[in-house]
Amino acid sequence: MEKIISLVGIVHAEDINIQPTGKFENLGGLSIPGIISAGIQAILIIAALVAFIFLVYGGIKWITSSGDKEATAKAQGTLTAAIIGLAIVFAAWAIMKLMQTFFGIGDIFNLTIPIAK
Numbered sequence: 001m002e003k004i005i006s007l008v009g010i011v012h013a014e015d016i017n018i019q020p021t022g023k024f025e026n027l028g029g030l031s032i033p034g035i036i037s038a039g040i041q042a043i044l045i046i047a048a049l050v051a052f053i054f055l056v057y058g059g060i061k062w063i064t065s066s067g068d069k070e071a072t073a074k075a076q077g078t079l080t081a082a083i084i085g086l087a088i089v090f091a092a093w094a095i096m097k098l099m100q101t102f103f104g105i106g107d108i109f110n111l112t113i114p115i116a117k
Helices: 022-029 032-063 069-103
Strands: none
Touching: 032 069
């Protein structure tokens, strides 16, 4: 007769404590709408920063073009694209705020414009 050795012990679900503690204590309040809101807010902030960087870059290109028509045209194209990008970012933010107001969506679109403190 063969002997079968089992390495699996008995596990009781009530013995496992899955509540976060210490540094991860605030993770208990995470929700899907909160994660989506944070993701959208991060994307909007990054897009606004990139557009601002392109505005500065286009300005520097324009200043250093030294009257060259081709370089000035490229700089103007960069500035135009950056301004259109900023307009799209703020329009997206405004549309989300309007959706929040008209449809009563509270948690998903709880976005604010960041300010320096």
